[in-house]
Amino acid sequence: MSQDVAAEPCAPAAQDTVADAVATPGREQPFAALGLTAEEYARIAGLLGRRPTDAELAIYSVMWSEHCSYKSSRKHLRQFADKAPATDVLLAGIGQNAGVVDIGQGYAVTFKIESHNHPSYVEPFQGAATGVGGIVRDILAMGARPVAVMDALRFGPADAPDTRRVLPGVVSGISFYGNCLGLPNIGGELAFDPCYAGNPLVNALCVGVLRHEDLKLAAATGPGNQVILFGSRTGPDGIGGASVLASASFGGTGEGAKRPSVQVGDPFMEKLLIECCLELNRAGLVIGIQDLGAAGVACATTELAAGGGTGMRVRLDSVPLRDASLGPAEILMSESQERMMAIVEPGRVAAFMDICAKWDVQATVIGEVTDTGRLEMSWQGAQVVDIPPGSAADCGPVYDRPAHRPATQDELLAADPARLPLPTAGTDLRADLLLLLRSPEGGDKTWVTEQYDRYVRGDTVLAMPHDAGLVRIDAETGLGVALATDGNGRYCQLDPYAGTQLALAEAYRNVAITGARPLAVTNCLNFGSPEDPAVMWQFTEAVRGLADGCQQLGIPVTGGNVSFYNQTGGTPIQPTPVVGVLGVHDDVRRRTVSGFTAAGASVVLLGDTRPEFGGSLWAWLRHGHLGGRPPAVDLDAEKALAGLLAVAAARGLLLAAHDLSDGGLALALAESCLSGGTGCVIQPPADAAAFLFSESAGRAVVAARPDALPDLVSACEAAGVSAAVIGTTGGPALELTGLFSVPIADLAAAHRAALPALFG
Amino acid sequence: MTARIAVVTFPGSLDDRDARRAVRRAGAEPVELWHDDASLHGVDGVVLPGGFSYGDYLRCGAIARFAPVMRQIIEAAGRGLPVLGICNGFQILCEAHLLPGALARNAGLRFVTRDLTIRIENDTSAWTRQYRAGQHIRVVLKSGEGAYMADPQTLASIEANGQVLARYASGNPNGSQRDIAGVVNEAGNVAGLMPHPEHAIDELTGPSADGLGFFASMLQTVAAR
Numbered sequence: 001m002s003q004d005v006a007a008e009p010c011a012p013a014a015q016d017t018v019a020d021a022v023a024t025p026g027r028e029q030p031f032a033a034l035g036l037t038a039e040e041y042a043r044i045a046g047l048l049g050r051r052p053t054d055a056e057l058a059i060y061s062v063m064w065s066e067h068c069s070y071k072s073s074r075k076h077l078r079q080f081a082d083k084a085p086a087t088d089v090l091l092a093g094i095g096q097n098a099g100v101v102d103i104g105q106g107y108a109v110t111f112k113i114e115s116h117n118h119p120s121y122v123e124p125f126q127g128a129a130t131g132v133g134g135i136v137r138d139i140l141a142m143g144a145r146p147v148a149v150m151d152a153l154r155f156g157p158a159d160a161p162d163t164r165r166v167l168p169g170v171v172s173g174i175s176f177y178g179n180c181l182g183l184p185n186i187g188g189e190l191a192f193d194p195c196y197a198g199n200p201l202v203n204a205l206c207v208g209v210l211r212h213e214d215l216k217l218a219a220a221t222g223p224g225n226q227v228i229l230f231g232s233r234t235g236p237d238g239i240g241g242a243s244v245l246a247s248a249s250f251g252g253t254g255e256g257a258k259r260p261s262v263q264v265g266d267p268f269m270e271k272l273l274i275e276c277c278l279e280l281n282r283a284g285l286v287i288g289i290q291d292l293g294a295a296g297v298a299c300a301t302t303e304l305a306a307g308g309g310t311g312m313r314v315r316l317d318s319v320p321l322r323d324a325s326l327g328p329a330e331i332l333m334s335e336s337q338e339r340m341m342a343i344v345e346p347g348r349v350a351a352f353m354d355i356c357a358k359w360d361v362q363a364t365v366i367g368e369v370t371d372t373g374r375l376e377m378s379w380q381g382a383q384v385v386d387i388p389p390g391s392a393a394d395c396g397p398v399y400d401r402p403a404h405r406p407a408t409q410d411e412l413l414a415a416d417p418a419r420l421p422l423p424t425a426g427t428d429l430r431a432d433l434l435l436l437l438r439s440p441e442g443g444d445k446t447w448v449t450e451q452y453d454r455y456v457r458g459d460t461v462l463a464m465p466h467d468a469g470l471v472r473i474d475a476e477t478g479l480g481v482a483l484a485t486d487g488n489g490r491y492c493q494l495d496p497y498a499g500t501q502l503a504l505a506e507a508y509r510n511v512a513i514t515g516a517r518p519l520a521v522t523n524c525l526n527f528g529s530p531e532d533p534a535v536m537w538q539f540t541e542a543v544r545g546l547a548d549g550c551q552q553l554g555i556p557v558t559g560g561n562v563s564f565y566n567q568t569g570g571t572p573i574q575p576t577p578v579v580g581v582l583g584v585h586d587d588v589r590r591r592t593v594s595g596f597t598a599a600g601a602s603v604v605l606l607g608d609t610r611p612e613f614g615g616s617l618w619a620w621l622r623h624g625h626l627g628g629r630p631p632a633v634d635l636d637a638e639k640a641l642a643g644l645l646a647v648a649a650a651r652g653l654l655l656a657a658h659d660l661s662d663g664g665l666a667l668a669l670a671e672s673c674l675s676g677g678t679g680c681v682i683q684p685p686a687d688a689a690a691f692l693f694s695e696s697a698g699r700a701v702v703a704a705r706p707d708a709l710p711d712l713v714s715a716c717e718a719a720g721v722s723a724a725v726i727g728t729t730g731g732p733a734l735e736l737t738g739l740f741s742v743p744i745a746d747l748a749a750a751h752r753a754a755l756p757a758l759f760g
Numbered sequence: 761m762t763a764r765i766a767v768v769t770f771p772g773s774l775d776d777r778d779a780r781r782a783v784r785r786a787g788a789e790p791v792e793l794w795h796d797d798a799s800l801h802g803v804d805g806v807v808l809p810g811g812f813s814y815g816d817y818l819r820c821g822a823i824a825r826f827a828p829v830m831r832q833i834i835e836a837a838g839r840g841l842p843v844l845g846i847c848n849g850f851q852i853l854c855e856a857h858l859l860p861g862a863l864a865r866n867a868g869l870r871f872v873t874r875d876l877t878i879r880i881e882n883d884t885s886a887w888t889r890q891y892r893a894g895q896h897i898r899v900v901l902k903s904g905e906g907a908y909m910a911d912p913q914t915l916a917s918i919e920a921n922g923q924v925l926a927r928y929a930s931g932n933p934n935g936s937q938r939d940i941a942g943v944v945n946e947a948g949n950v951a952g953l954m955p956h957p958e959h960a961i962d963e964l965t966g967p968s969a970d971g972l973g974f975f976a977s978m979l980q981t982v983a984a985r
Contacts, residue, residue, distance in 0.1 A: 172871075175904075176871075179871060179902075180772070180812045180815070180816075182774030188901070266813025267815070268771075268812060268877055269810075269815075271774075272771055311839075359771065367853060410766060450870075450871075450872055450873050450874060451870055451871045451872070451873070452871075453871075453873055453902045454873060455778075455956065456810075456902070458777065458781055459773075459965060461965060472964075472965070525975040580787045586895065588964070644851060
């Protein structure tokens, strides 16, 4: 692959040795261009007792970037640990590459979601592709086999000219990379809002499976053990990606200035790397392992050495290069894709190399573990790095940034949707249903999901358009895992605390809908600039909401990712925490599907419906309205509903179940009719608008055989979940008795209209 | 004796595991075959699975056809060994000139994953004898370069010889000429199919179990020899 992305040199390629740093204490260094403040630069000099060398400065600049150090968020993220519910399912938690969850029968799963927002705006195809590649390597680094991916995407208005550049590029990048890796894409999200026009969100999730004994940690232990860099050669791509691209807002210097920072992906190499790593693990040749993502060699060496409590000596000249002109600072900062670093006993290096050769993966010993407690690096015979690894990995600055609830928040809450005119006539209700169905937000997402392979590996039990993805782990026992991601920027704009809990509740419910038991949470927190006190307030509220919510639901946060600086100029995106919930399914053969497939079943609405239109899709699409309070959160009710759904699935009481969220019951009924190919006849109550379009949380619509209905009703009573029989499946239409009827063919035509019309 | 069917793994093969599962489900013993293997180990048939062999760099299947194992497969196919290429495997068989025609980018220029119906046209080949001509089956298509193309003379000759194995019967998803979803060589032992029968072996993980017939047909072929 040609490399025409000539990077501006971030630091002079000529060596600046430790001796030089001692001899020339006053030399000016480009710390500001690398994203460090004067205070941070002074702190580095304080830690080292001298000015850093250029190579050391490169390490600190990337390791202390917002992206790698979580300097603005760390103080708040502690709540995930402090409020963690008592659990025995966690084998590894926050701080590792990804959390690891025990799912029984000797299996564990590891999952994580991560953002690649800015690269995907600058270069949609490669940005999104390498976002998939990066999260897959995180999972691989835990010793797991990656088994599925998902993606949560948000763009500007679907009909905006720039969305036509960004969306098709992002989707084809995910398609290209994920399909070529052989990982089924089992779900995710697609949303549109003007706030994402200059800053789309591309969040990629990966889940992997391992046996308990295969768990690997990022630790360089055992002095004398060899440090091996394997995978692609190191090139000039992505230099400064973490410090410049992921940790600053767009605008000001012009986007062209950041173009060289997007990496270029080679999924074929990553596929080889996956198989190679798994074979190395099986052969027991790996002591510690780390992927090279943001901050490349700098991050992998410091984290491995810090994780092991050891030291490391690295010969930077040994790093295989694609571009011979790279100097030590650039080698340290390069974010070239498809690279891993392993710690291997000297006597096993030959066996390690043999397996790499089988997979045509280049592997090079670049150093060894020491007992000095120092990370030392040489270049052309001279020492260019000599630092305590912990000072870069763990001792970064921690900021307690000011957070203030903005005054505009009161105006937003005061704009009560209760004053919006509600439709009452059948024709108006029908028109509003079709409005939702025809919108890019409420419409069919096949244009996107059809570009992803959801079948490869042959274990996909549920994927789009079902509420959650469900993957079989063990064919004998039927053990499987369900995954869902959810987020709602409108809800979070109105109330970041409640909005984040609603995202958690929806993902939790979506997992439970399949019959799985929710176990653990990951998150990708997409926000504007932390230097804006209003954004910081949104962030602190969201984190508090998620931590409290997880505590109440009894499922721990196992890891996550923070993406700040999602804004263009001074305008931040809506706060958009995306929450991923993982559940275990005891027998995937008993999964519940979302579509109505048989006539004559009773349609039952579970949960309570209140007239709640704040932040709703209906208010937004019908009236362009965003205001008031989001739907009320009742996590105890969510727990009761999830428990009921698990019992009902295990006892075979349900023919179908579908979550109610954006677009309320109206959209859920239409989707169930369409995905199962069967209509339904529904008897609406007097307040038909709230019945159809309210987005009250904690609800699901289910179909049950009439003979199973008494059992279902008594199970609902036992669980404390309200249940109302609202109609019957069957017939050629979605019919609301006395109000309107839409033939399935018309539903389908409306549902499938939006994306193909916009994107071809 | 149980038939032994090899599934070849090239670097970048993805559906090899799925093909082995389908072979096992049909009652045969799957044999793993590595791309640089110099021997076929006496297997009774070979499946070239889907994926992106060697990254599909240069052109889909163009590098895989030169893999060491392909020398053995080409020679054995000439002696009548049943060989099925699925998706990327179909592309490899065309590149190796074991099958006529070629696969080009989809008409929409996008990757397409879709459950669809194909009509079996040839029910006498080594891989389709358990189906009836005209039978409709539900399978999975998932490919970016699946548009079947051939020059007019080749098209006329494969139509005349009954070498069209199956056609798309629920709309043409990728611009394939004459809706062709799969072809077979003149001898009837080497078949290529763009959709994936190995992903239609049970209703839990696929749209149907209709795809098992390809593997069951192969067993019947081996038993009859």
